[in-house]
Amino acid sequence: MEAVHNTPMMKQYFSIKADYPDAFLFYRLGDFYELFFEDAKKVAHELELTLTAKNGKNAEHPIPMCGVPHHAANGYIEQLIERGYKVALCDQVEDPKLTKGLVKREVIQVITPGTLMSALTEKENRYLVAVVEQDGRFGIARGDVSTGESALTSVATLDGVVKELSIILPREIIVTTEEHETALAHLRIPLTRSSRRESHPHGDRAIDAAQAEAFAVLYAYMHDTQKRALTHLQPAVVYEASDFMQLEPNTVKNLELVRSARTGDKKGSLLGLLDVTGTAMGGRMLKRWLEKPLLSERVITERLDAVEELLQHYFERQQLKDTLREVYDLERLVAKVGYGTASARDLVQLKSTLRLIPRIQSALEEMMSERLGQLSLGLDPHDELSDLLDRAFVEAPPISTKEGGMIKAGYSADLDELLVASKDGKTWLATLEASERAATGIKTLKIGYNRVFGYYIEVSRANAKLLPEGRYERKQTLANAERYITPELKEKEALILGAEEKSVTLEYDLFCGVRDEVKGHIESLQRVSRRIAELDVLVALAEIAETHDYVRPITTTGRTVDIQQGRHPVIETVLPRGEYVANGITLNEGREMLLITGPNMSGKSTYMRQFALIALLHQIGSFVPAAQAELPIFDQIFTRIGAADDLVSGQSTFMVEMVETQEALTRATDRSLILLDEIGRGTSTYDGMALAQAIVEHIARHVGAKTLFSTHYHELTVLEESIDRLANVHVRAVEQDGRVVFLHEVRDGKADQSYGIHVARLADLPDSLIERAQVLLSEFEQAEPVPVAAPVKAPVQEEPIDQLSLFSDADPLRETMASLDLINMTPLEALNTLYRLQAEARK
Ligand code: ADP
Ligand code: MG
Numbered sequence: 001m002e003a004v005h006n007t008p009m010m011k012q013y014f015s016i017k018a019d020y021p022d023a024f025l026f027y028r029l030g031d032f033y034e035l036f037f038e039d040a041k042k043v044a045h046e047l048e049l050t051l052t053a054k055n056g057k058n059a060e061h062p063i064p065m066c067g068v069p070h071h072a073a074n075g076y077i078e079q080l081i082e083r084g085y086k087v088a089l090c091d092q093v094e095d096p097k098l099t100k101g102l103v104k105r106e107v108i109q110v111i112t113p114g115t116l117m118s119a120l121t122e123k124e125n126r127y128l129v130a131v132v133e134q135d136g137r138f139g140i141a142r143g144d145v146s147t148g149e150s151a152l153t154s155v156a157t158l159d160g161v162v163k164e165l166s167i168i169l170p171r172e173i174i175v176t177t178e179e180h181e182t183a184l185a186h187l188r189i190p191l192t193r194s195s196r197r198e199s200h201p202h203g204d205r206a207i208d209a210a211q212a213e214a215f216a217v218l219y220a221y222m223h224d225t226q227k228r229a230l231t232h233l234q235p236a237v238v239y240e241a242s243d244f245m246q247l248e249p250n251t252v253k254n255l256e257l258v259r260s261a262r263t264g265d266k267k268g269s270l271l272g273l274l275d276v277t278g279t280a281m282g283g284r285m286l287k288r289w290l291e292k293p294l295l296s297e298r299v300i301t302e303r304l305d306a307v308e309e310l311l312q313h314y315f316e317r318q319q320l321k322d323t324l325r326e327v328y329d330l331e332r333l334v335a336k337v338g339y340g341t342a343s344a345r346d347l348v349q350l351k352s353t354l355r356l357i358p359r360i361q362s363a364l365e366e367m368m369s370e371r372l373g374q375l376s377l378g379l380d381p382h383d384e385l386s387d388l389l390d391r392a393f394v395e396a397p398p399i400s401t402k403e404g405g406m407i408k409a410g411y412s413a414d415l416d417e418l419l420v421a422s423k424d425g426k427t428w429l430a431t432l433e434a435s436e437r438a439a440t441g442i443k444t445l446k447i448g449y450n451r452v453f454g455y456y457i458e459v460s461r462a463n464a465k466l467l468p469e470g471r472y473e474r475k476q477t478l479a480n481a482e483r484y485i486t487p488e489l490k491e492k493e494a495l496i497l498g499a500e501e502k503s504v505t506l507e508y509d510l511f512c513g514v515r516d517e518v519k520g521h522i523e524s525l526q527r528v529s530r531r532i533a534e535l536d537v538l539v540a541l542a543e544i545a546e547t548h549d550y551v552r553p554i555t556t557t558g559r560t561v562d563i564q565q566g567r568h569p570v571i572e573t574v575l576p577r578g579e580y581v582a583n584g585i586t587l588n589e590g591r592e593m594l595l596i597t598g599p600n601m602s603g604k605s606t607y608m609r610q611f612a613l614i615a616l617l618h619q620i621g622s623f624v625p626a627a628q629a630e631l632p633i634f635d636q637i638f639t640r641i642g643a644a645d646d647l648v649s650g651q652s653t654f655m656v657e658m659v660e661t662q663e664a665l666t667r668a669t670d671r672s673l674i675l676l677d678e679i680g681r682g683t684s685t686y687d688g689m690a691l692a693q694a695i696v697e698h699i700a701r702h703v704g705a706k707t708l709f710s711t712h713y714h715e716l717t718v719l720e721e722s723i724d725r726l727a728n729v730h731v732r733a734v735e736q737d738g739r740v741v742f743l744h745e746v747r748d749g750k751a752d753q754s755y756g757i758h759v760a761r762l763a764d765l766p767d768s769l770i771e772r773a774q775v776l777l778s779e780f781e782q783a784e785p786v787p788v789a790a791p792v793k794a795p796v797q798e799e800p801i802d803q804l805s806l807f808s809d810a811d812p813l814r815e816t817m818a819s820l821d822l823i824n825m826t827p828l829e830a831l832n833t834l835y836r837l838q839a840e841a842r843k
Contacts, residue, residue: 008102010063016090016107022192023086023110026073033089034067046083047076074118077111084190086112110225113190114172115145117341122329123275123283125149129170130218131161131180132210139214140164141236145222147284148232148335148526153239154210158183164241165189166249167291174221196220205238231519232338234526245293245619246636250660254639254675255612256570257290270613273570274622276543278324281331281529282536289537293619295633297555303538303621305369308552310542311623317542319363324536328353330529337518344397344406344511347518350525351389357381357528360535372538375531382528385521392514401511404504412510418503425496429455432489442466448483455493456483541622548573550623553614554630561587561611561706565627568610569617572625581744582627585611587706591727593699596710597717597751598731603744604710607731608675611708612637615673634706636672638664640679661695670704677710689713700725717750813840 013036017025024043026033035043036054044051044066053062068076077087089111094104111117114128129142138161143150155161158180165173165187175181176195184191197213198220207215215236222230253261260268266275271290277283294300310317328349336342337350357379364376397406407415433447442463449455453475459467464482472484518525544550548569565582572580581603587594596604614624618631640661661679668674679695680688692711699707700723720728730751732743820833 012102012105016088016105020088020107020110023088023112024080025088025090025107026068026077028070028089028091028105029067031070032067033070033073034065036063036065038064040064040066043080046085047079078116078118081111081113081116084113086110086192107227109227112172112192112225114170114174115222115225116171117146117339120146120332122280123277124287125284127168127170128172128174128218128222129165129168130174130214130221131165131184132176132214132217133180134210134213135208137208137210139208139210139212140168141211141214141218142168142170143218143222143233145226145230145339146335147281147331148230148234148338148522149237149331150215150218150233150235151237151239152207152211152215153241154208154214155241160241162187163248167247167252174217176217192221194221194224196224198223200233201235207236207238211238226339228340230338232335232522232526234523239292243295245295245616245634247291247293248636248638251612251637251639252291254641255609255616255637257616258287268570268574270570270616273573274540274544277536277540278321279327279532279536280329281533282324282540284331285530285533286537286540289620290616293616294621295619295635297557297633300555300619300621300633302369302371303541304552304623306367306371306538307541307545307621307623309367309369309372310539311545313366316363316366317539320360320535320539321543323356323359323363324532324539326352326356327532327536330525330532334518334522334525334529337515338522342515342518343399343401344393345399347389347514348393348395348397350518351386351393354382354386354389354528360532364535372535375535378531379528380524382521382525385518388514388517392510401508402504404500404507407507407510412506415503415506415510418499418506421499422496422503425492425499428492429496432492440466440468447489453483453485454497455489456485457489458483538621541620545623548625550617550625551628553618553624553626555618556630556632559587559589559592559632560630561585561632562630563611563614563624563626563628566610566614566629567625568606569613569625571606571610583607583610583744583746584626585746590724592704593696593707593709593723593726594729595696595716595719595726595750596708596729596731596746597712597714598710599733599740599742599751600712602731602733602742603746604731605677606744607746608677608708608710609639612639612673612675632671634671634673635669636667637675638668638672638705639675639677640664641677658691665695665698665703668699668703668705672703672705674699674703674705674707676707678712679709680711680713689715692716693719696726697723714751720750813837816840 013025013027016027017036017039024035024039026035028034034040034054040051041064043049044064047068049066049068051064051066053059054065055061055063073089077089080087087110088107089109090105090107092103093106093108096103112128114126116126120126125144126146127142127144129140132139132141137154137156138158139152139154140161141150141152153164155164162184165184170189172190172192173184173187174192174194175184176193178193181191181193195217197216199212199216200219219230219233222233247257252258256269258269258271259266260272262268266272271287274290275283275286277286294303310320330350330353333342333346333350333353336346358381361376361379361381364372367373367376392408392411393406394408409416409419429447433445436447436457437443437445440459440463442459444463445457445459447455448458456475457472458481461480461482467484472486474482475485476483545552562584563586564584566584567580567582585594585607596607598604610625614626614629615631615634615637617624618629619633640657657679661676664674676692676695680690680692692709692713693716696707696709696716696719699705704725717728720726727748728750729746729748732745732747733740733751734743735741816837822830
């Protein structure tokens with residue numbers, strides 16, 4: 001390597017870079033962070049920065065270099081992180097003024113997609129996840145550095161890992177093996193290989209080996225990247241997937257729980273509708289509730305009781321809403337304290353939040369429900385701490401902790417003295433200015449200050465000659481002014497500046513003292529934060545129930561579903577008020593599957609989703625959009641959408657549809673809810689119909705899950721006759737003046753027509769085309785009806801199989817058919833026989 005690569009600085013650079021091969025090394029050089037070599041090339045390209053060369057472009061071996069000013073580095077770093085890169089921040093760790101030769105530098109933090117602390121979305125968590133395989137199980141640990149929250153679970157298969165991760169949607173995944181890296185690559189979430197482990201206390205619930213390992217890997221990585229004590233990590237929440245209603249990624253997506261399928265935004269999703277929370281941590285908690293609906297009747301009832309009570313107490317609720325809006329993001333404030341980045345301003349926000357607690361408690365005073373009582377009782381206002389914060393800090397301290405201006409007068413006698421000294425000094429300067437003017441007769445004489453010369457006396461060039469000899473020492477000559485000092489002035493200057501410097505240092509020390517005091521309360525503050533978050537969510541649910549006229553659902557331990565006047569919570573708010581047509585749904589022992597027919601655009605899909613959303617709202621403890629609702633607790637909700645109807649991904653193939661269906665069929669239980677929307681659409685008619693029928697039969701026989709099945713195959717409506725548990729319903733549409741009018745009303749029985757051509761007319765296809773289609777339709781209708789295979793009987797039924805026979809009982813053809821020995825026939829013989837049978841039939 002040539003000489004320039006061998007300078008002490010480059011040597012230092014190489015030795016540091018060697019430890020961070022997978023991150024861009026931001027190397028601090030004066031006021032800039034510089035990047036070199038490949039890092040420089042890539043970053044210059046990504047951020048459109050100018051690429052230069054450290055040793056001059058014309059050098060024989062130029063060193064590619066680019067840089068960003070250190071004070072503006074955050075914005076650039078965020079852009080790189082959002083694109084999935086990592087950045088190692090390498091700073092000077094010695095004061096350059098005090099060192100001879102090369103300043104010592106170290107990486108002080110590695111910023112990664114899962115640990116980025118700036119650019120946080122208020123109401124969203126930023127999770128980092130570690131996945132580890134141990135003792136035949138897969139441990140999943142997740143943590144949010146910005147809130148200190150962490151959670152642990154384990155699952156049996158890699159597939160289960162994918163499912164869980166698709167719900168958590170972490171920003172970065174740590175894996176320990178190449179195999180896992182490959183298996184998780186398709187999630188398109190940045191992956192990091194790291195297997196260093198460092199154990200950390202994880203709360204008091206017993207955990208399995210896989211969970212312990214995953215947490216150790218997660219913790220080590222957080223530690224390695226953040227390079228500081230993470231005292232704000234909350235005790236890990238340990239859960240089993242089966243503690244909650246299991247929602248698959250597909251279901252979350254299809255039901256648009258947290259994102260609109262069309263835009264990908266929160267707006268237009270169920271979360272977007274429900275989220276009228278006042279605090280950031282409430283918003284984050286609501287999202288977690290939606291992704292993990294409850295199975296415990298007790299907890300559901302507790303939440304419903306709370307929502308009901310808040311709904312009934314209108315004025316108290318308004319008071320709570322107003323108060324919650326003033327609450328700061330306590331969880332992240334506390335995390336900053338633990339993380340060491342809290343400022344005095346953060347601590348003042350902490351104080352004002354704590355000071356709101358009595359107001360919250362007084363609003364809850366009258367409430368009798370168990371959960372609200374617990375929440376209110378658990379809101380410790382931390383009086384001593386908030387008094388301390390109040391005594392220590394002024395109302396609006398600066399963001400910086402190193403420039404003073406934070407501490408209130410009266411908090412520290414020493415500080416007050418220093419402040420008086422510097423203030424007195426300044427008064428003295430004003431007096432001096434006046435007396436110097438009088439003594440010299442120069443009215444424009446003034447006292448000024450700059451960093452280089454300190455305090456000085458300034459007079460204009462023209463007046464300089466009026467100054468008496470000997471008393472003034474000239475320090476600086478400007479274009480039309482001269483600046484002087486006197487021994488007296490310098491003496492006072494030392495006092496003033498000394499006092500200022502000392503007071504700034506003292507303020508910082510005092511600030512640290514208070515911050516450390518807060519640190520001692522992190523855990524109990526985090527508990528307060530969780531309780532406020534929960535209260536906030538409950539208030540939001542009550543608010544929604546009132547605004548949109550929801551009703552309290554009744555949880556049944558039986559199998560009955562009885563929803564009167566149900567509505568789709570999101571669609572009803574998009575339509576003009578009153579336009580949404582409410583529909584009920586009744587399911588019971590003898591009626592657990594509905595086959596829904598009706599023309600395109602009549603509202604089949606909406607009806608199915610409406611049911612699923614009502615079930616889900618019930619299980620997060622919310623009121624539901626209906627006039628009345630009785631529901632069992634569902635263990636899982638599956639949604640399968642016919643390939644041709646899957647507008648969301650647009651890439652779903654028929655194969656995927658079938659694989660997913662297979663999965664739903666194996667995993668669903670008789671306590672599950674399955675929505676099959678136009679399944680079998682992605683293939684030819686007979687194929688699709690055959691599959692659709694087989695699927696319905698299979699669910700009826702082997703699964704027993706409550707099922708809603710929409711189809712445009714009217715032929716399938718005959719299944720009602722053979723499957724006891726299945727009933728036909730249809731979405732009504734009527735023809736008016738040769739046009740179809742959608743009523744969006746769901747009625748028992750099957751639809752009698754497919755209004756496709758009318759829909760085409762609605763869409764303004766040319767009249768001639770519509771007429772031609774009508775002619776063709778009547779031709780088709782006169783031709784042979786599409787045969788429907790004899791349905792396989794569900795075992796619950798005792799009567800003989802009700803054959804939908806092509807042949808009558810007495811037919812000789814039937815006897816011939818019955819006697820055929822198919823197993824021993826060649827295909828050609830079979831074809832010949834079939835040919836003969838057909839000839840016979842046509843006679
Ligand atoms: P399908 O699945 O039968 O083709 P959709 O469920 O997609 O029909 O509904 C089509 C459109 O009809 C929806 O986007 C909505 O605007 C409207 N719609 C559906 N159900 C209702 C209803 N109950 N009340 C009012 N409008 C509805
Ligand atoms: Mg549809």
